[in-house]
Amino acid sequence: MSILVAVVNGDSEIEYDRSKDLPEHQQVYLNKMDEKMDVGIPSGQGTIFAPDQAQKALFVANQLMAAIDEDNEQLISASMAYLALRLPELKQVSIKDKEGKKEISLIYDRDYSPAQTVNFVKPEHLNS
Numbered sequence: 001m002s003i004l005v006a007v008v009n010g011d012s013e014i015e016y017d018r019s020k021d022l023p024e025h026q027q028v029y030l031n032k033m034d035e036k037m038d039v040g041i042p043s044g045q046g047t048i049f050a051p052d053q054a055q056k057a058l059f060v061a062n063q064l065m066a067a068i069d070e071d072n073e074q075l076i077s078a079s080m081a082y083l084a085l086r087l088p089e090l091k092q093v094s095i096k097d098k099e100g101k102k103e104i105s106l107i108y109d110r111d112y113s114p115a116q117t118v119n120f121v122k123p124e125h126l127n128s
Contacts, residue, residue, distance in 0.1 A: 004084040005112040006064060006076075007094045012112055013068060016080040018088070030082050033060075057087055061104045065095050 006014040022030075034056070040047040041059045048055055060082050067075035083090055092107035 002088070003111070004080060004090055005092050006068065006080060007092050007112055008068060009095070009097055010115050012114065014076060014080055016084045018084050022081060022085065026078075026081060029078065030085065033078070033082055034086075053086065057083060057090075057106060058104065061093050061095075061106060064093060065102055065104060068095070 002018040004016040004018065005012050006016075037051060037056045037059065040049045041051050041055065042048075043055075043059075051059070060079050063075060064079035064083070066072075067079055083093060087106070087108075089108050090106055091110060092105075092112050094105040094107055096103045096105075
């Protein structure tokens, strides 16, 4: 099973199952997204003309972050589908909010696993 997970501050927020077929009209929509981005995508103070796949992926990941913040289900679905289908090796889109700044990471080398709490015990409180 090939799952793409959107992770926000360490927690799984959305999961996309690549094994489920995407309806034709949604595939057409993803192709239109690509065509629009091929013309150019906004970046900082300018526009990136003819962006490569990595630049498109970061742009879509930023759109995903905004969609999650706004609880925009349609944009979340489109963004997750785009990233999952255009980047089949992508395992996680990680979004961290650090002091009001958002940091996005595209993670290809490890599946999502929830953080586990580790409780430490002073040696004198151990039962042996």
